[in-house]
Amino acid sequence: MKRRRRPLPPTRPLGRVASHFSRDGTPKNSYRTESEAKSAAQLAWTLNGVDLNAYRCDYCFAWHIGKRFRDD
């Protein structure tokens, strides 16, 4: 009788897809492996000083890099 399931926000059906798209609505670059994504993240850090995460996408099952998906 556990009720630990986090309810998904009903007004945001695309919520779990948000990690696949950039803020402007275009798909992000995708990487086939975690190590590719991490390399890209490291390159971005080296070149631009931006700290990015590599994460696996629930939408296309590839890897993307970016800030953790949030609303802002």
Ligand SMILES: [Zn+2]
């Ligand atoms: Zn994706």
